[in-house]
Every structure is written in structure tokens, then in C-alpha cells.
Amino acid sequence: MSAVDISVTPPASTNRRQLQQIITGLSEGVILIEPDQSITWANEAALSMHGATELAELGGTVSEYRKRFQLRYRNNHRLGEGSYPIDRVIAGEVFEDVVVEVVREGDDEQKWVHRVRSLVLTDAAGEPDCLVLIVADASDWASAEQRFERTFNANPAPAVICRLQDQRYIKVNQGFLEMTGHTREAVIGKGVFEVDVLAMADRRDLAVERLNEGATIPQMQAELNLPDGTTKLVVVAGQPIDLGDEACMLFTFMDLEPRRRAEVALRQSEERFAKAFRITPVPTFICNAESMQVVDINEAVTQTTHYASEDIAGKTIHEIGLFPSQQTYRQFCHALEASGSLLNVEYPVVRKDGEHLDCLVSAETVTIHEVRCYLISLMDITDRKRTEMELVTAIEAVMQDASWFSQTLLEKLANVRRANRPKGNDAYGLADLTAREREVLGHIAEGLADKEIAAELGLSPNTVRNHVAALYSKIDVHSRGEAIVWARERGVAGPPGRPKGRRR
Known part of the structure; x- marks a missing residue:
């Protein structure tokens, strides 16, 4: 049966037995x-809600009831004498919806949650004739509320709940407190616009309208005012819910501050990179890693290659013709794809006017605006290599006889020339030499004098000199030093198995 609200004042002749029969089945x-504070009757439902089977288990008086049952409010605050609902009804107080937790003394396992209201029946003279406690079992409701509380508090997503009737906060979880720095006391009981969760919302008018209607508030960005005077960027949304019999609004939040800080840091980093990229004296390209299309160049590229931004923008490295051949371009791409970076690898580079440059090329993979790119830098070493060759030529010009050069110096000169000569010329001139001339050249490369070569080969000194003159003419050198360097560049050595002569 549903609850019965007994709100009329019965006549003095009210038959208690009839009253009990009416309420027994509720x-x-x-x-x-x-x-006089004696407990005279309870129906079966009231006994069951106390874990009792007969009236005596409730206690014969109000005082005995207090001894047998401990009552606490939902905040775990224990009720003292005078605060029990049964005390309050004895005092003639009429109340509604007092929620208490009831525990049998000495048995913490047995507990119930009661929702209690009072009723005072008076006699014809208006004096209290019968005092009534009406108790509803709210244990299931309390259990569900406890589960909600645990879930709400454990949820890492920041959230607050306000009561729609007065738009005051009644619950706040730890996530919201940690996100904002507010204390629980600074939030609970405050109005929605005191701790303003809709501050600076991009659709604030709509949010306020939906709040007043008790309707869903869509996601929107807002700036929360924090206790330290700063603000925090968030996404806020509102969802209507019922807590008990109260209509409420659940506000949930997503903290956008880390993303904003990351965006600011990224923007600052990109600004620093752009400034460094522009002013660096090293010619540098930025190109898309997938298409090899040039995205940007710095001023140093124009100074070195004579290409302007409008000549290059939107074109691929291959379309620009930066490398002199398809094979060189493929070698460069393959090396870059294999490791994602290069460091000082020598490549020929073609200037806009067609002139070839010797360059050390370095490259690194970078991400710009979430796109994978290559940062490619060039170091023009054309003048350096020309200077090295000029130095070698100058040394050779003053060499009349290499006999006074050390073997180490001769090897270094040969290495310098070998590093700077055009590729593919290793065998140039050797095919024109006779076998004897090769033998003579090999001994010259070992640093032997004509007399020593004659002794090695069993020839007269004049014959050796004739061979030397012939091979000088064939290999186009004019001194012994040049002949030694020329031979060492091509790996020419004396005949295997023969003892080497004296070196000077």
C-alpha cells in the first residue's frame, strides 16, 4: 500500500484499535x-526496519530506544539525546524527511537508512493524544547514492553538481578541486555564479538559458577564475540529473590548459626556428619528406645558388636541377631515406647559371606543422678544393728533385691530388707506358735515384735516363716530384718481390 498522510485531528473518542488496524498493512x-514517552505499538514494517520481530525489541520507552539503536546523519555525525526523531516528536515537533542511518547497538553489521517524518494527534482539548513516527526504508536509495558518491568522487574528470532550485553547489569531486585549487568549503553551498563555471564561456547566454530551463548545456570553452587570481581554459558541459527528489545539474570539465601551454611552447619554438633559419649563413632548404617538394629556403641559398624563392617554391629538388644528374639525385634520395639524415656528404651541386659547385651536404628529418620534412644544408667547398690544388701545384713547381722530400710528405701530396682530381681518371696515361717504363716509374715512386734504378734493373744509367725522359713526356710531367705524385695517385709501385732501394 502507498503511504497514508494522517493529517486530521481525530475526536477524543478515536478508537486506538481501529487506528492500528488501518495502519497495520502499510x-x-x-x-x-x-x-509519557512509552512506545505502545509498531506495525510489522516498522519492526522489520529495526531488525525486530516484536515490539519489546524496540524498547519500552524512548530512553530504551536510544540505548538499543545508534542513529547517525548521512555525514556520519552521531545523534545525541534530544536529537533523535523519536525525541523530537515527543517534544511536539512536526518535521518532514529526516534521513538517518540506524544501527543496532553492538551489531554494526545490521544497519538501515530511514526517512522519517512525524505526526502529532491531539485530543479535543488540543493536547497531544498520540505521537506518531512514520518511517520509510531508504536503504536501497542510500546504497545507490553511496555508489554514485563513490563513482563521482573517484572519477578523474573534474565535476560539480548544483541544485537547480537555488542554483547552489551540493557536490564537488576531487578532480575539480585539484584542477582549480579551490577547497571543498569554498565550493559547497556557493552559487553557480559565485564560483562561476561559465565565466567567459564562448556561448555564455545559451548556457545560462539552458541552466535556468534545467536543459542540457552543450560543450563550450570557458575561462575559470582560480583562487590565485589566474584563469584556466576548460571545456565545460552540463547535464540535468536527479539526486534523490532534487533536480540538479552536473557540470563536467576538460582541462585545456596543458594543450594551451603546449601550443604556446610550440608556437614559440617555431618562431625561434624560423628566425634562426632566416639568419643562418648556411644555405638551407626545407622540403617535404614525401614529395621532396621545396617548402622554403633562406637567403643564404639565394646567395650561393643564385636561385630566388620564386624560382624554387613549389618545385621538387629534382625539378630545380640542383644535382647534375639523375643518378646523383637518386643516390642522395636513397641515402636520405635509408637513415633519415646525412652529415657532410660531398655532392656536386648545380648553380642557376649552370656552374658546378662542390658541396658538403647535411640533412636531418624534422616535423613542421605536423608534416615530416627534411632540413637540407649545403657547405660550398669549391674554393677550398681549388686552394688545395693550387697549393699542390705550387709545391710541384718548385720541385726539381724529389730526393730530399720525405716519404710521408710525398704520400700526403699524392692523397691531396687524388682527393681533388676528377673521378674516373685512375688509369689515365698508364696504358701508354711500356712494361719497362712502368718498372722505372714504380721505382721512381719508391724514391730511388737513376743509379739505384739502373742497379735494380741491370741497366746502364743512360738507358734509365732515356726511359725517364720518355715516360715524363707520356704522362705530361716535368720533374721527378711530379712523376712521384702522379704515380702514387694511381697506385703505381715497384715490381713485387724485389728489395727496395735506398730512400732519401
């Missing part, structure tokens, strides 16, 4: 107390 518990 689903709500009913306890009758006399003005």
Missing part, C-alpha cells in the same frame, strides 16, 4: 508513542 513503518 508499507511504511508506523510507531506510536504516548506523551
Whole structure:
């Protein structure tokens, strides 16, 4: 049966037995107390809600009831004498919806949650005749509320709940407190616009309108004012919910501050990179890693290659013709794809006017605006290599005889020339030499004098000199030093197995 609200004042002749018969079958518990504080009757529902099977287990008086049952409010605050609902009804107080947790003394396992209201029946003179406690079992409701509380508090997503009736906060979880720095006391009981969760919302008018209607508030960005005077960028949304019998609004939040800080840091980093890229004296390209299309160049590229931004923008490295051949371009791409970076690899580079440059090329993979790119830099070493060759030529010009050069110096000169000569010329001139001339050249490369070569080969000194003159003419050198360097560049050595002569 549903609850019965007994709100009329019965005549003095009210038959208590008839009253008891009316309320016996109610689903709500009913306890009758006399003005002298004796408990005279309880229906089966009231007994069951106390874990009792007979009236005596409730205690014969209000005082005994307090001894047998401990009552606490939902905040775990224990009720003292005078605060029990049964005390308050004895005092003639009429109240609604007092929620208490009831525990049997000495048995913490047995507990219930009661929703209690009072009723005072008076006699014809207006004096209390019968005091009534009407008890509803709210254990299931309390259990569900506890589960909600645990879930709400454990949820890492920041959230607050406001009561729609007065738009005041009634719950706040730890996530919101940690995100904002507010204390629980600074939030609970405050109005929605005191701790303003809709501050600076990009659709604030809509949010306020939906709040007043108790309707869903769509996601929108807002700036929360924090206790330290700063603000925090968030996404806020509102969802209507019911807590008990109260209509409420659940506000949830997503903290955008880390993303904003990351965006600011990224923007600052990109600005620093752009400035460094522009002013660096090293010619540098930025190109898309997938298409090899040039995205940007710095001023140093124009100074070195004579290409302007408008000559290059939107074109691929291959379309620009930066490398002199398809094979060189493919070698460069393959090396870059294999490791994602290069460091000082020598490549020929073609200037806009067609002149070839010798360059050391370095490259690194970078991400710009979430696109994978290559940062390619060039170091023009054309003048350096020309200077090295001029130095070698100058040294050779003053060499009349290499006999006074050390073997180490001769090897270094040969290495310098070998590093700077055009590729593919290793065998140039050797095919024109006779076998004897090769033998003579090999001994010259070992640093032997004509007399020593004659002794090695069993020839007269004049014959050796004739061979030397012939090979000088064939290999186009004019001194012994040049002949030694020329031979060492091509790996010419004396005949294997023969003892080497004296070196000077």
C-alpha cells in the first residue's frame, strides 16, 4: 500500500484499535508513542526496519530506544539525546524527511537508512493524544547514492553538481578541486555564479538559458577564475540529473590548459626556428619528406645558388636541377631515406647559371606543422678544393728533385691530388707506358735515384735516363716530384718481390 498522510485531528473518542488496524498493512513503518514517552505499538514494517520481530525489541520507552539503536546523519555525525526523531516528536515537533542511518547497538553489521517524518494527534482539548513516527526504508536509495558518491568522487574528470532550485553547489569531486585549487568549503553551498563555471564561456547566454530551463548545456570553452587570481581554459558541459527528489545539474570539465601551454611552447619554438633559419649563413632548404617538394629556403641559398624563392617554391629538388644528374639525385634520395639524415656528404651541386659547385651536404628529418620534412644544408667547398690544388701545384713547381722530400710528405701530396682530381681518371696515361717504363716509374715512386734504378734493373744509367725522359713526356710531367705524385695517385709501385732501394 502507498503511504497514508494522517493529517486530521481525530475526536477524543478515536478508537486506538481501529487506528492500528488501518495502519497495520502499510508499507511504511508506523510507531506510536504516548506523551509519557512509552512506545505502545509498531506495525510489522516498522519492526522489520529495526531488525525486530516484536515490539519489546524496540524498547519500552524512548530512553530504551536510544540505548538499543545508534542513529547517525548521512555525514556520519552521531545523534545525541534530544536529537533523535523519536525525541523530537515527543517534544511536539512536526518535521518532514529526516534521513538517518540506524544501527543496532553492538551489531554494526545490521544497519538501515530511514526517512522519517512525524505526526502529532491531539485530543479535543488540543493536547497531544498520540505521537506518531512514520518511517520509510531508504536503504536501497542510500546504497545507490553511496555508489554514485563513490563513482563521482573517484572519477578523474573534474565535476560539480548544483541544485537547480537555488542554483547552489551540493557536490564537488576531487578532480575539480585539484584542477582549480579551490577547497571543498569554498565550493559547497556557493552559487553557480559565485564560483562561476561559465565565466567567459564562448556561448555564455545559451548556457545560462539552458541552466535556468534545467536543459542540457552543450560543450563550450570557458575561462575559470582560480583562487590565485589566474584563469584556466576548460571545456565545460552540463547535464540535468536527479539526486534523490532534487533536480540538479552536473557540470563536467576538460582541462585545456596543458594543450594551451603546449601550443604556446610550440608556437614559440617555431618562431625561434624560423628566425634562426632566416639568419643562418648556411644555405638551407626545407622540403617535404614525401614529395621532396621545396617548402622554403633562406637567403643564404639565394646567395650561393643564385636561385630566388620564386624560382624554387613549389618545385621538387629534382625539378630545380640542383644535382647534375639523375643518378646523383637518386643516390642522395636513397641515402636520405635509408637513415633519415646525412652529415657532410660531398655532392656536386648545380648553380642557376649552370656552374658546378662542390658541396658538403647535411640533412636531418624534422616535423613542421605536423608534416615530416627534411632540413637540407649545403657547405660550398669549391674554393677550398681549388686552394688545395693550387697549393699542390705550387709545391710541384718548385720541385726539381724529389730526393730530399720525405716519404710521408710525398704520400700526403699524392692523397691531396687524388682527393681533388676528377673521378674516373685512375688509369689515365698508364696504358701508354711500356712494361719497362712502368718498372722505372714504380721505382721512381719508391724514391730511388737513376743509379739505384739502373742497379735494380741491370741497366746502364743512360738507358734509365732515356726511359725517364720518355715516360715524363707520356704522362705530361716535368720533374721527378711530379712523376712521384702522379704515380702514387694511381697506385703505381715497384715490381713485387724485389728489395727496395735506398730512400732519401
